[in-house]
Amino acid sequence: MPSTLPQAEDHVDVLIVGAGPAGLMLANWLSRCDVKTRIVDKRGTKIFSGQADGLQCRTLEIFDSFDFADRAWRESNHMIEICLWNPDDQGRIRRSDRIPDTIPGISRFQQVVLHQGRIERFFLDAIKEHSDILVERGVLPTAFEFDATKADDFNDYPINVTVRSLSDEESTPQQQQQQQHHKSGDGKETTVSDGLFRSNLAADDTDDLIRSAESDPAVDRVESIKAKFLVGCDGAHSWVRRQLGYQLEGDSTDYIWGVLDIVPITDFPDIRQRCAIHSANAGSVMVIPRENKLVRLYIQLQATEHAQAGGKADRSWITPGIILQSAQKILHPYKLDYSYCDWWTAYQIGQRVGDQFSLKERVFLAGDAVHTHSPKAGQGMNVSMQDTYNLGWKLAHVVKGYSDPAILKTYQSERRKIAQDLIAFDHRFSRLFSGRPAKDIMDEEGVSMEEFKTAFEKGNEFASGIAVNYGSSIIVAKEGDSAKQGDGTDVASLDNTTCVISKPQVATKIDVGKRMPSFKVLNQSDARPYHFQELLKSNGRWRIVVFPGKLGLAPNMRRMQKLGARLESPDSFLHRYTPAHQPIDSVIEVLTVHAGPRESLELLDLPESFHPYSETMGWDYWKVFVDDQSYHEGHGQAYANYGIDPIQGASVILRPDQYVSWVGKVDDYEDMERFFSAFMRPRQLEKE
Numbered sequence: 001m002p003s004t005l006p007q008a009e010d011h012v013d014v015l016i017v018g019a020g021p022a023g024l025m026l027a028n029w030l031s032r033c034d035v036k037t038r039i040v041d042k043r044g045t046k047i048f049s050g051q052a053d054g055l056q057c058r059t060l061e062i063f064d065s066f067d068f069a070d071r072a073w074r075e076s077n078h079m080i081e082i083c084l085w086n087p088d089d090q091g092r093i094r095r096s097d098r099i100p101d102t103i104p105g106i107s108r109f110q111q112v113v114l115h116q117g118r119i120e121r122f123f124l125d126a127i128k129e130h131s132d133i134l135v136e137r138g139v140l141p142t143a144f145e146f147d148a149t150k151a152d153d154f155n156d157y158p159i160n161v162t163v164r165s166l167s168d169e170e171s172t173p174q175q176q177q178q179q180q181h182h183k184s185g186d187g188k189e190t191t192v193s194d195g196l197f198r199s200n201l202a203a204d205d206t207d208d209l210i211r212s213a214e215s216d217p218a219v220d221r222v223e224s225i226k227a228k229f230l231v232g233c234d235g236a237h238s239w240v241r242r243q244l245g246y247q248l249e250g251d252s253t254d255y256i257w258g259v260l261d262i263v264p265i266t267d268f269p270d271i272r273q274r275c276a277i278h279s280a281n282a283g284s285v286m287v288i289p290r291e292n293k294l295v296r297l298y299i300q301l302q303a304t305e306h307a308q309a310g311g312k313a314d315r316s317w318i319t320p321g322i323i324l325q326s327a328q329k330i331l332h333p334y335k336l337d338y339s340y341c342d343w344w345t346a347y348q349i350g351q352r353v354g355d356q357f358s359l360k361e362r363v364f365l366a367g368d369a370v371h372t373h374s375p376k377a378g379q380g381m382n383v384s385m386q387d388t389y390n391l392g393w394k395l396a397h398v399v400k401g402y403s404d405p406a407i408l409k410t411y412q413s414e415r416r417k418i419a420q421d422l423i424a425f426d427h428r429f430s431r432l433f434s435g436r437p438a439k440d441i442m443d444e445e446g447v448s449m450e451e452f453k454t455a456f457e458k459g460n461e462f463a464s465g466i467a468v469n470y471g472s473s474i475i476v477a478k479e480g481d482s483a484k485q486g487d488g489t490d491v492a493s494l495d496n497t498t499c500v501i502s503k504p505q506v507a508t509k510i511d512v513g514k515r516m517p518s519f520k521v522l523n524q525s526d527a528r529p530y531h532f533q534e535l536l537k538s539n540g541r542w543r544i545v546v547f548p549g550k551l552g553l554a555p556n557m558r559r560m561q562k563l564g565a566r567l568e569s570p571d572s573f574l575h576r577y578t579p580a581h582q583p584i585d586s587v588i589e590v591l592t593v594h595a596g597p598r599e600s601l602e603l604l605d606l607p608e609s610f611h612p613y614s615e616t617m618g619w620d621y622w623k624v625f626v627d628d629q630s631y632h633e634g635h636g637q638a639y640a641n642y643g644i645d646p647i648q649g650a651s652v653i654l655r656p657d658q659y660v661s662w663v664g665k666v667d668d669y670e671d672m673e674r675f676f677s678a679f680m681r682p683r684q685l686e687k688e
Helices: 021-032 057-065 069-075 116-130 206-214 239-244 320-331 380-399 405-434 449-464 554-568 638-642 669-677
Strands: 008-017 037-041 081-087 093-100 135-137 139-146 159-165 180-183 189-194 222-232 248-266 274-278 284-289 295-301 336-354 363-365 520-523 529-531 542-549 588-594 624-626 650-654 660-664
Touching: 008 021, 008 159, 008 380, 021 037, 021 116, 021 380, 037 139, 057 069, 057 380, 069 116, 093 449, 139 239, 222 239, 222 380, 239 363, 248 320, 284 320, 295 320, 320 336, 336 405, 380 405, 405 449, 542 554, 542 638, 554 669, 650 669, 660 669
Parallel strands: 008 037, 008 222, 037 135, 081 274, 189 336, 222 363, 542 588, 588 624
Antiparallel strands: 081 093, 139 159, 159 222, 180 189, 248 295, 248 336, 274 284, 284 295, 520 529, 520 624, 542 650, 650 660
């Protein structure tokens, strides 16, 4: 007889389904903002090898804002150069070019590679440090209900998800237990983990798990979670997406690729460089040198006749040996073998984007649940994490009552547009990479190697993550149609009377809608140099950055005195949007970067709003900086690099995710106030 015990029930602000990089990025954000969060994953264990590995510049900047970029930087392999190999007149592959892997000067970081398991570990450690959120592994969502009548009340819980705890056997992927063997050089067999269970060639096992779980009447393994928000970070087969009835739109190619993580034994000279290798007629391979002496090979498999009528390839014939043989043909006459293989998988290239990223701003989809593409541009994990980096602070501000829920509409507008741009880029790039090299200029079916190089170079900025440019919206004050600049969603100001437009001419090298660039500045109080981005920690704060110019000029100092007086006023927007009993910089922080010289100013010459005072901690010495020569690290030339006139100055509003919302005149308090009034909610008593 089934148990009649009542089913357990919980209430949370945010429920995250899926504990891969996207889900962990979101949990990490929410752990910094004191938001009640649960995160569940049907798999019983985390990843220990393989999977995604590329970390782009922008992702490392984000990691640095969470204080663990140093761990990734230290452990990873750094990608400095790309070598292009193409067939010569005789069909033999030769190195045809070298280009930098990361565009010089684009970021203070360069692209690196490190396996996904370590990246997840960094997140888990950060979450543990800031909260009591635990990843609940072996927990499967089995039912979803949404009460649309509660959707407009953001204090209510319109979402009900039933979850079930799985047994160890149920939560362990079957493929993980089917291990492959490769004869090593000493004749011994080595056991190799495969990643096929996560590949897009694998069938989704969620429905089978649900049926199996429902046949078990043990109610103590079932729980009802009522949530204000649900975020599906559960991969290309997303259970959450299927509950909403949403679709991935796009198509698959017939290109099937194998992936090997090996310690190579080879005479190929560029095995420790990132390489794009086109053979004359045996396909293509990308070489990714990795940490711990490993090298990842992305190998085009020629046997596409194994594809089934339904479009999915039969993966039963794919083994590490088959993948290695393909790589050996492409690299000929160079030799390639291995004794140690760490991981392998295979996948079919497809480019798809979700038709919707959100249900009434209460259920959201992120990562592979709403965009899939080839992995060779190092985009998948990065774009997935940046989805939830975009979403996390917005959810936190709505949950905490700081912001109107209208800001949540910008998630789909901003991130679906990025996904569409990524798919367009990947569509072209993967076909150029997978195609046969043209024999000559008359060979219309072949790929021009010059065109491939150009695409590679142009793609570098896109692949760095630095090119992300969010369109006009309620939180991005720039000219233009918000629907056209985004994915088509209308995210303009709720009230046209509060609409503010930036004055980009006062800071010509700061792009509204892009992330704030970083240059060295000095702390006014102790002369320590900082990269400006180091000051922009991901702690949920908006920032007003005042560039007052040369404060030795009387008009400039008068402007600062005037702005300081407005900000200090009890009815200023700083006070209006700061919760009761919270520090004045807890929601909106004011930073200053003056044009120097440093010796011309004392910190206490400035109004208190630029260096707030605490009765217990004294003055804040970490809010005022200067664009000046450091003793040991040169001159950052911040004003020149930001395109700001040191006579006129400028002010900039930055979102909690470091993207530029508004650029205007130094003391344009009215525009600042109008900008925030469009979406911020007045101060309230601190929530219990």
